[in-house]
Amino acid sequence: MxxxxxxxxxxxxxxxxxxxxxxxxxxxRGRAALIEIAPGRYxxxxxxxGEVRLVATEGPGTVVVSRPRGAVLDTFGSVHVQGLTLTxxxxxxxxxxxxxLTLEHTEIRAHNGVGLHARPNTSVTLRDSVVLxxxxxxxxxxxxxERCRFTAAADNAIAVIEGAHVAVRDSRIEDSRIHGVRVxxxxxxxxxxxxxxxxxxxxxxxxxxxxxxxxxxxxxxxxEGIMFVEQSRGSVDDTRVTDARHGIAAxxxxxxxxxxxxxxxxxxTGIIVQSAARGRFEDCLVVDAxxxxxxxxxxxxxEVHGGRIAGGNVGIAVTDGARGRFxxxxxxxxxxxxxxxxxxxxxxxxHIRVDRCPSGLDTRGDGGTTADLADVAFRDFAITAVTALxxxxxxxxxxxxxxGVVGFGAGEEAQLFVHDSGVTAxxxxxxxxxxxxRLVARNLTxxxxxxxxxxxxxxxxxxxxxxxxxxxxxxxxxxxxxxxGRLVDCAxxxxxGAGVLHNGRVDLVSLRTSLTVLKETVRTVEPTPTIITYxxxxxxxxxxxxxxxxxxxxxxxxxxxxxxxxx
Numbered sequence: 001m002x003x004x005x006x007x008x009x010x011x012x013x014x015x016x017x018x019x020x021x022x023x024x025x026x027x028x029r030g031r032a033a034l035i036e037i038a039p040g041r042y043x044x045x046x047x048x049x050g051e052v053r054l055v056a057t058e059g060p061g062t063v064v065v066s067r068p069r070g071a072v073l074d075t076f077g078s079v080h081v082q083g084l085t086l087t088x089x090x091x092x093x094x095x096x097x098x099x100x101l102t103l104e105h106t107e108i109r110a111h112n113g114v115g116l117h118a119r120p121n122t123s124v125t126l127r128d129s130v131v132l133x134x135x136x137x138x139x140x141x142x143x144x145x146e147r148c149r150f151t152a153a154a155d156n157a158i159a160v161i162e163g164a165h166v167a168v169r170d171s172r173i174e175d176s177r178i179h180g181v182r183v184x185x186x187x188x189x190x191x192x193x194x195x196x197x198x199x200x201x202x203x204x205x206x207x208x209x210x211x212x213x214x215x216x217x218x219x220x221x222x223x224e225g226i227m228f229v230e231q232s233r234g235s236v237d238d239t240r241v242t243d244a245r246h247g248i249a250a251x252x253x254x255x256x257x258x259x260x261x262x263x264x265x266x267x268x269t270g271i272i273v274q275s276a277a278r279g280r281f282e283d284c285l286v287v288d289a290x291x292x293x294x295x296x297x298x299x300x301x302x303e304v305h306g307g308r309i310a311g312g313n314v315g316i317a318v319t320d321g322a323r324g325r326f327x328x329x330x331x332x333x334x335x336x337x338x339x340x341x342x343x344x345x346x347x348x349x350x351h352i353r354v355d356r357c358p359s360g361l362d363t364r365g366d367g368g369t370t371a372d373l374a375d376v377a378f379r380d381f382a383i384t385a386v387t388a389l390x391x392x393x394x395x396x397x398x399x400x401x402x403x404g405v406v407g408f409g410a411g412e413e414a415q416l417f418v419h420d421s422g423v424t425a426x427x428x429x430x431x432x433x434x435x436x437x438r439l440v441a442r443n444l445t446x447x448x449x450x451x452x453x454x455x456x457x458x459x460x461x462x463x464x465x466x467x468x469x470x471x472x473x474x475x476x477x478x479x480x481x482x483x484x485g486r487l488v489d490c491a492x493x494x495x496x497g498a499g500v501l502h503n504g505r506v507d508l509v510s511l512r513t514s515l516t517v518l519k520e521t522v523r524t525v526e527p528t529p530t531i532i533t534y535x536x537x538x539x540x541x542x543x544x545x546x547x548x549x550x551x552x553x554x555x556x557x558x559x560x561x562x563x564x565x566x567x
Contacts, residue, residue: 092116183210222245229254241261247289285308285310331354337359403424416431416439421441422445431454434458462479493513
């Protein structure tokens, strides 16, 4: 049977003037107690033992229990608090030291301290309540937070540490100085919550934590929307992040699974994976990322399947010794490059569609920098669909480039391998190699180029077999300067331009064409130099007695009476 006690600051028949006296009376009887508290302000510290229920009789906000300094409520047992406002400073305002504690329709005001502290081996439920300024801390405890609001925490709004296990549901966390929820060497589930205005990551998992996030909205945070570090694990489902520095980040060995999330207007990246982190990302949408939509760097290794990237600068970038596998993604309307692989990294791209981006893929770096593309389509690109530079290697299988300037290009000392791929309706060239680059193509088709189908310059080497170049305005193929190579079982067709213009360094094996095949010294500049802004040679007709220079920071022009200007 529950014994009832009444507390009123004005006294009355069988009423206690303060809560502490009612608690002493209940402890003396040693039975379950219901303590009903009349409206008023009570300056006292409460220590509750046993099975006790504290209730504000006139509802939330009518009873204020406070102290200028120190703890306000310490519990040992099975305690239920309903409708009270608890105010303290420089201490744990509410502490659960043993047993269970439930707070409903309660407001905790913690000035310069911890609002609620659930200590090891306890269990705390916080429901329909408000915590102002202070941190809610679960240390090795169990916890449930439902329909609560956490405002202006001077630290983390909710910290789940040292083996604790807490569920946070349908709550709002705003303006925390550090994190909204931090999980460290513990487990937490955050579901249906709204987080805004945090100083650092809204949700943080560290020290091998396990964090599960679902159906949350994160807005206007100064750091990351969600961050996994230090070998943390977990999942993020159906969550939206808007206006964060990074939407979702994984670093230092973390490995999250992220599904069906929307990341919009992120100031730097939508998704970033680095420092030996991994992660699987499925069917996510990244819109208008300030720098890179999906970024793998410094040893990161994500897998990204499905989803879309729309707007922003760079679509997918793999840099600084990172790797990544990307499949089934649509990319559109960027201001920069859709795909980028730089500096000792490896990117694998399958079933990708790129529309209306200036560049499709660019690579640069050492010989360990590789990109493999299969079933990839580039459409309406302003510059080049594929560009390989440095010592990098690109392999294309079933790749198409349609409506742009240059289809596939390799420069400097790069290697480009093309299989079963095609280029349509480009303004300058289908496939281009220059510098000392190597281009190997099998079953390449180029149709409707306003310039050339295939061109090589400088000391590049082109090995092309079983390929066809049709309706190219200038020539099916041009080999200039010291460029060498071979055409095996290739065809040039159409009614415009020449068939092949070459320098005598190319083996023409089983070439089929009704157009002109001309052997002469071919160089890559007209007598009157033309400034070219692309990465490869541009031909508008046969040229001779000239040289081009690409990718030079400094250009020196000399003129002789015999040759005219050289650039």
